[in-house]
Amino acid sequence: MDSHALARAVRSLVFLPLVACIAEAPEGNEWAASAISDPAVGPAAVWAQTARLGRCGTWSLNENYSTGRFNVHRYQVELPAGGPVEVRFARTAASWEPAVLVRDTAGAQIVADGTAVEHPAVTATVAASGRGSDRAVLTLEAAAPTTVYVYATGWSVIDGGFRTYLPRTSRYSISLAHECPAGNWRTAHVGLDLDGSLIPRAGIANGTLRRTLGVRTEPYGTVVTVDDLELVQGSISWFGGPSDYGVGAYETTAISGERARALNSPMNASAETIASRPEDFYYAAMRFDYSPNGTRWWKNARLLVVNPATQDAIVVRPADWGPNTYTRRIIDLSPQSLEDLGLTTDDEVWVAFALPDTPLGPVR
Incomplete structure (x- = not known):
C-alpha cells in the first residue's frame, strides 16, 4: 500500500464539524x-415521514395512531429504477380497514380508491385494496428513480372525507421491498451527486480537503460517460487489514471509527466468512467533502466501483478519508475489493454513488 499517513496525521490535528442527523420518532412519542x-x-391531519428504500433492499416499520392527532401517515419514498417495489400495509391491532393511496410529489394520482391510475413514470398494480380485509398490498414500478408519497390510512377515514379518525388503539405494520431486476452495474448506478454530497472529482471545491491538506480544489478524477451514465475515473490502491503496516496498530478510520488493521480480517477469507460480515471486507476511502451532510451521512452511503476493462463491479461503504493527493489516486479500497475486481495498485476504476442500503460486495 502507498500510505496516506500524512493525511491521517494532519487530520488528527484538525477539527471537522459534523452535521447532526436526527431520526423521526414514532407517532406515540411525537x-x-x-x-x-x-x-x-x-382536510386530513397528516404526519409526514421518510422511508429510505435501498436498491434491492427492504424497509419496514411498526407504527400506530395512538396520539389521536393524525388520521393519515404519509411516507416519502424514492422508488429505485427498474424492478417492482411491493408495498404491504397491514392492520395489527383494533378494528379498521387499511387503505393506501399513492401520488407523486406534484400530486398526480398513482393509486386512488383502491385501484391503479395510469401514470407517466410509475406503473402500479393493486393486489388487495384493504376493504373488508386486514391488509392492503400493491406494487409500484418506475423506469427511473422517482419520488412518491405513500399515504397510510383507513377506509373509514377516506369514506369520511378525511375528517374522521381511526381508533387510538389502531396499530399497523408497513413494509417496502424492491425486487431487483437481473442486470449489471448499470442498475446500481445513481449518479455523482446524492443529497447534495458529491463524488470527489477534479475541479470540485472541497472544504474538508482544504482544512486537511491545504488544497482547495480536488486535483484528480476525470468524469467519463458510459451508456449515458457519469462516473469518475482514476487510479486506486488499498488500505486496511492485518497486512497494512502503513497505519498504526490501533489507528482508526475517520468515518466509521474502526481499527483499520482489524478490517478485512482474515486475509483470504472464505466466501462464507465474507458473506456473514460483508461490511468488514468491502470499504473505501476517498477525499470526501464532509459538507453539507457530515460524516454520518457518508458512513451510511454506498459507492459503486467498476473495473473498466472487465465491467466487474462491487459496492463498498465509505470508512476513511484519503488517500493523500501526492499519490495522485482517487480511491483506496479494501484488499478483498481489489481481489474481486481483479485489480492492483495504480490500476484505474470508475466510481459513482449507489443508493444507501445497497448490498455490499460484488454486483450480481
Whole structure:
C-alpha cells in the first residue's frame, strides 16, 4: 500500500464539524410534531415521514395512531429504477380497514380508491385494496428513480372525507421491498451527486480537503460517460487489514471509527466468512467533502466501483478519508475489493454513488 499517513496525521490535528442527523420518532412519542397540509388528502391531519428504500433492499416499520392527532401517515419514498417495489400495509391491532393511496410529489394520482391510475413514470398494480380485509398490498414500478408519497390510512377515514379518525388503539405494520431486476452495474448506478454530497472529482471545491491538506480544489478524477451514465475515473490502491503496516496498530478510520488493521480480517477469507460480515471486507476511502451532510451521512452511503476493462463491479461503504493527493489516486479500497475486481495498485476504476442500503460486495 502507498500510505496516506500524512493525511491521517494532519487530520488528527484538525477539527471537522459534523452535521447532526436526527431520526423521526414514532407517532406515540411525537407530541411536539405538527400536522402538515397536503392538498391530496384535503382536510386530513397528516404526519409526514421518510422511508429510505435501498436498491434491492427492504424497509419496514411498526407504527400506530395512538396520539389521536393524525388520521393519515404519509411516507416519502424514492422508488429505485427498474424492478417492482411491493408495498404491504397491514392492520395489527383494533378494528379498521387499511387503505393506501399513492401520488407523486406534484400530486398526480398513482393509486386512488383502491385501484391503479395510469401514470407517466410509475406503473402500479393493486393486489388487495384493504376493504373488508386486514391488509392492503400493491406494487409500484418506475423506469427511473422517482419520488412518491405513500399515504397510510383507513377506509373509514377516506369514506369520511378525511375528517374522521381511526381508533387510538389502531396499530399497523408497513413494509417496502424492491425486487431487483437481473442486470449489471448499470442498475446500481445513481449518479455523482446524492443529497447534495458529491463524488470527489477534479475541479470540485472541497472544504474538508482544504482544512486537511491545504488544497482547495480536488486535483484528480476525470468524469467519463458510459451508456449515458457519469462516473469518475482514476487510479486506486488499498488500505486496511492485518497486512497494512502503513497505519498504526490501533489507528482508526475517520468515518466509521474502526481499527483499520482489524478490517478485512482474515486475509483470504472464505466466501462464507465474507458473506456473514460483508461490511468488514468491502470499504473505501476517498477525499470526501464532509459538507453539507457530515460524516454520518457518508458512513451510511454506498459507492459503486467498476473495473473498466472487465465491467466487474462491487459496492463498498465509505470508512476513511484519503488517500493523500501526492499519490495522485482517487480511491483506496479494501484488499478483498481489489481481489474481486481483479485489480492492483495504480490500476484505474470508475466510481459513482449507489443508493444507501445497497448490498455490499460484488454486483450480481
